[in-house]
Amino acid sequence: MLVLAGIAVLVAGLVLRFNPLLVVAASALATGLAAGLDPLAILAAFGKAFNDSRYVTVIYIVLPIIGLLERYGLQQRARDLIARLRGATVGRLLLAYLVLRQLTSALGLTSIAGHAQTVRPLVAPMAEAAADAQAPGRDQGDDAIRAMAAATDNIGLFFGEDIFIAIGSILLMKGVLEGYGILVEPLALSVWAIPTAIAALVIHGTRLILFDRRFARRTPR
Amino acid sequence: MIGTGFIYTVAGVTFLIFAALGARGPGTAKFGAAAFYGLIALSFLAGDRLGDLGNGILVLGLVAIAGSGAMKRGTHATTSNDARAVEADRRGNALFLPALVIPAVALIGTFAFKHSPALIDARQTTLVALTLGAIAALAVCYAWLRPRAAVPFDEGRRLMDGIGWAAVLPQMLASLGAVFALAGVGGVVGAAIGGVIPQGSVLGAVLAYALGMALFTMVMGNAFAAFPVMVAAVGIPLLVRSYGVEPAIVAALGMLAGFCGTLMTPMAANFNLVPAALLELRDRNAVIKAQVPTALPLLAFNTLLLYYLAMTR
Numbered sequence A: 001m002l003v004l005a006g007i008a009v010l011v012a013g014l015v016l017r018f019n020p021l022l023v024v025a026a027s028a029l030a031t032g033l034a035a036g037l038d039p040l041a042i043l044a045a046f047g048k049a050f051n052d053s054r055y056v057t058v059i060y061i062v063l064p065i066i067g068l069l070e071r072y073g074l075q076q077r078a079r080d081l082i083a084r085l086r087g088a089t090v091g092r093l094l095l096a097y098l099v100l101r102q103l104t105s106a107l108g109l110t111s112i113a114g115h116a117q118t119v120r121p122l123v124a125p126m127a128e129a130a131a132d133a134q135a136p137g138r139d140q141g142d143d144a145i146r147a148m149a150a151a152t153d154n155i156g157l158f159f160g161e162d163i164f165i166a167i168g169s170i171l172l173m174k175g176v177l178e179g180y181g182i183l184v185e186p187l188a189l190s191v192w193a194i195p196t197a198i199a200a201l202v203i204h205g206t207r208l209i210l211f212d213r214r215f216a217r218r219t220p221r
Numbered sequence B: 001m002i003g004t005g006f007i008y009t010v011a012g013v014t015f016l017i018f019a020a021l022g023a024r025g026p027g028t029a030k031f032g033a034a035a036f037y038g039l040i041a042l043s044f045l046a047g048d049r050l051g052d053l054g055n056g057i058l059v060l061g062l063v064a065i066a067g068s069g070a071m072k073r074g075t076h077a078t079t080s081n082d083a084r085a086v087e088a089d090r091r092g093n094a095l096f097l098p099a100l101v102i103p104a105v106a107l108i109g110t111f112a113f114k115h116s117p118a119l120i121d122a123r124q125t126t127l128v129a130l131t132l133g134a135i136a137a138l139a140v141c142y143a144w145l146r147p148r149a150a151v152p153f154d155e156g157r158r159l160m161d162g163i164g165w166a167a168v169l170p171q172m173l174a175s176l177g178a179v180f181a182l183a184g185v186g187g188v189v190g191a192a193i194g195g196v197i198p199q200g201s202v203l204g205a206v207l208a209y210a211l212g213m214a215l216f217t218m219v220m221g222n223a224f225a226a227f228p229v230m231v232a233a234v235g236i237p238l239l240v241r242s243y244g245v246e247p248a249i250v251a252a253l254g255m256l257a258g259f260c261g262t263l264m265t266p267m268a269a270n271f272n273l274v275p276a277a278l279l280e281l282r283d284r285n286a287v288i289k290a291q292v293p294t295a296l297p298l299l300a301f302n303t304l305l306l307y308y309l310a311m312t313r
Helices: A004-016 A020-034 A039-052 A053-073 A073-081 A091-105 A115-134 A144-161 A168-177 A185-192 A194-218 B005-022 B030-067 B081-115 B120-146 B151-183 B187-193 B202-220 B223-242 B249-263 B269-278 B284-313
Strands: none
Touching: A004 A020, A004 B151, A004 B187, A020 A039, A020 B030, A020 B151, A039 A053, A039 B030, A039 B151, A039 B223, A053 A073, A053 A115, A053 B005, A053 B081, A053 B120, A053 B151, A073 A115, A073 B081, A091 A144, A091 A194, A115 A144, A115 A194, A115 B081, A115 B202, A115 B269, A144 A168, A144 A194, A144 B249, A144 B269, A144 B284, A168 A185, A168 B223, A168 B249, A185 B187, A185 B249, B005 B030, B005 B120, B005 B151, B030 B151, B120 B151, B151 B187, B151 B202, B151 B223, B151 B269, B187 B202, B187 B223, B202 B223, B202 B249, B202 B284, B223 B249, B249 B284, B269 B284
């Protein structure tokens, strides 16, 4: 049970609002020491895993392009496009993005969209422009629309990608089950991701439609 | 063969330029961020030659810079909103094209590279395609917009400074997961969760498995780390072997229950904290708060579906 000390350090550190990098390092040290590992062995294990997981940090190579296009008015253009579109609402726009994100993820195209590639430069400003059209007097300091845009990207990705047979999670499941001598076809796993994908669409889609009411109510008459 | 070497070189050079540009300008506050980006560049360019301990020391450097509060936002000369609106009107919808080059190349590449395994590392097709898409988009931007050479990287650094230390949090958490695995945390958690199930209760086993997946994913920030633990503790011994549920169902629904957990935890930094920084939200947890009302009913749906399938097997 002593090895759970690391989890306690992690939770306490985050609650007390220490720098998360510091908290994670402290948690790793506490866990390793509780398990009787040598501090240098802990550092080496941590360093190896850090090096092996560099791929998650590659996405920032798109920032120069996104930043440059913002300088030339990409976000303003995205806003203009939506402002001129009749019937565009925050809810409908994000619902369309949710469907698109789920469908493309289900085809294995997980990296064609994302927070850096599409949400910051396109989806978030478009959603805000739609809200401005719905409720011209809305609180401009309200972060809820951008937060909902990011949430919609995550939900579309998570509950779409598992339908694709060659995605990492499917391969992991197949590998783990094989360790118990159980052979499953990737297709059998991906088929069972479909009911939850539909439920995610219904639940989050309903929330998005209801999200529109926040702005409809504030419209001055 | 084009694989991680190519991808990491591009990423390393990008961070090296961020570091060099960040070190320019007045004041000393900028050096924290510049050193931070420099270490990330070193990790990308030479990580495989540093050795495990060397990488560990590199991480300590990143932690020291972030933990000491030395990462101040640099100074950024960018255009005003009005100037941007004028530019936007001048260029029209063509501005979307370079932004769409990235997904377009990623899309085409993902399909095309499957047929050329000799040229492209098959495990890295999406990342290679994304990298090529970014390079192609940058080339289009240079040719069309004709900015000075450093401008895209200055603008990129503006966004990068907004993300700050959160950029390496996902990698840090993945590494913490590796230490947890080494220390046997999973076994202890699995035994604890397995121990609370009443004997012979299908509902108890389903609840422990699905909620355990979500909770342990929230702790680890990653359903992949929680999955082998919960499968070993509850999924295989109880659901599959004792109650005869089809293994594919147990695995797929368990993983999806874990994804519901991913939506609700700051530990899944790349999905929840990085976008909050990237979108300049004042509340670091605003994305999580927007996701919880979807995640909880979805977790309930998933758990009930598993229970229904376990009872009607």
